[in-house]
Amino acid sequence: MATVIDHKLHRDPDVLGTALPGQERGRGARSNASGRFERHSRLFADDGWQALEDLPKLRTAVIEERPKSIITRNDSPDISFDQSINPYQGCEHGCAYCYARPSHAFWGLSPGLDFETRLFAKTNAADLLRRELSDRRYVPKVIALGANTDPYQPIERQYRITRQILEVLSEFNHPVGIVTKSALVLRDLDILASMAERNLVRVALSVTTLDARLSRSLEPRASAPHRRLAALERLNEAGIPTTVMVAPIIPSLNDHEIERILEACAVAGVRQAGYVLIRLPREVAEIFEEWLASEVPDRAQRAMSLIRSMRGGKNYDSAWGTRQRGTGPYAWTIGRRFEIACRKLGLNRERRRLDTNLFTRPPQPGDQLPLL
Numbered sequence: 001m002a003t004v005i006d007h008k009l010h011r012d013p014d015v016l017g018t019a020l021p022g023q024e025r026g027r028g029a030r031s032n033a034s035g036r037f038e039r040h041s042r043l044f045a046d047d048g049w050q051a052l053e054d055l056p057k058l059r060t061a062v063i064e065e066r067p068k069s070i071i072t073r074n075d076s077p078d079i080s081f082d083q084s085i086n087p088y089q090g091c092e093h094g095c096a097y098c099y100a101r102p103s104h105a106f107w108g109l110s111p112g113l114d115f116e117t118r119l120f121a122k123t124n125a126a127d128l129l130r131r132e133l134s135d136r137r138y139v140p141k142v143i144a145l146g147a148n149t150d151p152y153q154p155i156e157r158q159y160r161i162t163r164q165i166l167e168v169l170s171e172f173n174h175p176v177g178i179v180t181k182s183a184l185v186l187r188d189l190d191i192l193a194s195m196a197e198r199n200l201v202r203v204a205l206s207v208t209t210l211d212a213r214l215s216r217s218l219e220p221r222a223s224a225p226h227r228r229l230a231a232l233e234r235l236n237e238a239g240i241p242t243t244v245m246v247a248p249i250i251p252s253l254n255d256h257e258i259e260r261i262l263e264a265c266a267v268a269g270v271r272q273a274g275y276v277l278i279r280l281p282r283e284v285a286e287i288f289e290e291w292l293a294s295e296v297p298d299r300a301q302r303a304m305s306l307i308r309s310m311r312g313g314k315n316y317d318s319a320w321g322t323r324q325r326g327t328g329p330y331a332w333t334i335g336r337r338f339e340i341a342c343r344k345l346g347l348n349r350e351r352r353r354l355d356t357n358l359f360t361r362p363p364q365p366g367d368q369l370p371l372l
Contacts, residue, residue, distance in 0.1 A: 028094030029112040030290040035105030070128035084147040087161040089120035091149040093222040096291035102282040111283040126164035140359035152182035175354035181222040183231040199355040204243035236269030248278035251306035285315035
């Protein structure tokens with residue numbers, strides 16, 4: 001169980017503690033460099049007395065937060081939603097490539113190991129959502145759950161914030177799209193099946209690789225590939241629309257698996273699929289390069305060379321329209337392979353929109369009763 005830290009202390013890294021070299025075992029990042037907004041940088045060095053050896057296991061700490069609002073809005077033209085909810089900040093799955101890592105710098109923490117071991121739980125999320133949906137000015141649009149960090153990461157077993165959010169959305173007949181890497185989504189099958197009957201939910205699971213060893217290293221605390229496939233099958237059997245996200249596609253690492261992943265998911269009953277090319281904004285590039293050097297040194301140079309070839313010679317290009325897919329011959333080839341495989345497997349033939357017309361505001365405590 002994760003350690004709980006008083007939310008009032010979260011801005012002081014000394015209070016939270018910080019990861020040291022040698023404590024990265026079982027985690028995704030290989031370092032814990034200071035965030036870009038810090039006035040001073042931390043540098044750890046062994047003094048010759050092996051002080052950094054035999055360190056205690058790095059434990060996950062959770063900071064309980066009570067934000068003032070919960071629905072985040074965006075106007076990005078290249079994503080399929082403009083409303084989202086993130087029950088947690090930081091993610092214990094520890095994916096070495098996670099594009100959300102730089103957000104931890106805003107809290108005075110490292111996008112490295114801090115991102116996956118110093119987590120924030122929005123404990124009042126369900127209450128805030130109820131209040132925001134009850135506002136007469138609110139216009140229902142599909143809400144994406146977990147657009148930044150995974151709503152079913154391990155601490156959800158303890159906090160159950162995602163389940164509380166789904167209960168509110170179901171009560172209001174509000175549509176939601178879920179993205180996760182965790183088979184824990186099956187815990188909420190009762191709510192999801194009920195919402196699916198009203199065309200209010202779809203669930204997307206990211207399947208990065210079918211190689212259990214690679215997954216364990218690249219996404220150390222996410223569900224194993226076979227468990228994600230089993231979750232997709234269970235969801236489909238329950239009548240819940242599913243999507244597989246082949247994401248991220250990493251050249252020289254998992255790009256050869258595109259067709260195999262799509263075929264395995266089609267067998268599990270999936271009828272929709274998407275993909276995203278690896279994104280390495282800000283600190284993520286250095287963190288991922290460290291992971292490559294540590295885990296696949298024989299492919300590290302080639303992988304980064306191919307990534308840069310699809311990003312105009314840079315580690316990352318944030319331009320709308322191309323940041324998800326990349327540019328250049330290699331990116332074009334990946335796109336065509338994905339399209340051909342989907343066509344052969346009968347994927348993406350239909351795309352059903354979730355229903356926003358059922359949205360209702362149930363009577364709330366204190367509401368005036370209507371006159372008969």
